[in-house]
């Protein structure tokens with residue numbers, strides 16, 4: 012994947028065009044995970060526009076909780092959650108994952124609702 | 138009135154109280170939920186990569202099976218199940234490629250005709266607030282309730298078609314009709330952090346502090362939700378972080394059950410970490 016291709020690769024997976032972004036920051040202001048992210052969604056968009064491949068290594072894409080607030084509020088109509096998913100999917104399809112069953116504390120495993128496990132593994136495990 | 142019902146995995150295991158209180162409170166309102174004879178997990182999350190058709194298969198199978206139950210409706214209460222079933226149904230209805238691929242794989246001929254209904258919608262549209270008011274004792278009078286919607290019920294609005302995505306009011310309408318004093322607080326459609334509980338529980342703790350703190354500052358005595366994961370994240374985390382506000386977090390069907398004077402066994406309130414029973418049980422008429 013050459014540098015300028017990241018935006019079109021993302022488009023292929025998500026149907027979303029990062030070049031529509033006008034950098035208003037509404038997504039960042041609304042984002043659930045922003046305090047835990049290295050770069051918030053607005054910056055993720057800018058990195059995609061610049062073809063910066065470091066975007067694939069951000070913590071942000073794994074901290075996203077797919078809450079769709081950004082998607083609901085983007086004045087440019089970008090489905091940012093789909094874009095974040097595309098960044099995860101590129102990693103996951105190469106076996107790069109962040110949620111490993113063995114590392115979940117057993118006390119938590121015995122208590123969490125099953126849906127947390129299914130959704131967590133679907134989003135964060137290869 | 139009988140409606141086919143998909144409980145979902147969590148309601149058969151760690152959120153039995155949501156299942157029993159949903160069945161019992163709707164039964165008291167004249168709606169019988171008939172569990173589908175066979176069902177699997179819905180998949181819990183709607184796949185956002187365009188080529189991930191496999192992520193929609195489970196929900197498509199449930200929808201196709203439910204269409205054979207007759208009546209053209211399917212009820213489900215867990216916010217995640219509702220979200221996935223509704224979005225997959227929408228995709229089958231409006232996206233020819235999705236429809237074709239899923240039907241070919243499943244050897245079905247399903248076109249998205251089933252209407253996926255949430256018990257909140259059943260209360261408002263199928264039963265009606267007037268009827269609910271009649272059947273309920275006035276026992277929630279003055280109770281300060283914070284209605285919490287979270288993410289999955291309301292977004293994305295175009296596909297969910299549930300309520301206003303920024304300021305939903307269906308729960309407020311129901312509980313105000315029952316005499317409760319609903320509190321207005323800015324976090325009702327904020328996200329609790331969801332599955333990040335497994336990966337970044339610090340984030341979930343921060344969200345719980347914001348959401349519970351915001352409701353508490355408006356005087357809420359109890360918070361209601363329809364999502365077992367929101368319930369867990371907002372409630373159970375207080376075992377590890379006792380500094381979080383102690384407002385009980387219950388399912389809206391449990392509070393509805395209180396208003397309908399249902400027996401304690403059908404409510405499942407003992408499942409929660411911060412006990413709502415001292416506050417609520419005495420309010421049954």
Ligand code: SF4
Nearest residue numbers: 032033035036038085
């Ligand atoms: S809200 Fe939309 S337009 Fe604004 S910065 Fe975020 S992605 Fe760009």
Ligand code: SF4
Nearest residue numbers: 042075076078079081
């Ligand atoms: S979907 Fe992800 S990026 Fe968007 S607001 Fe939610 S946590 Fe932030």
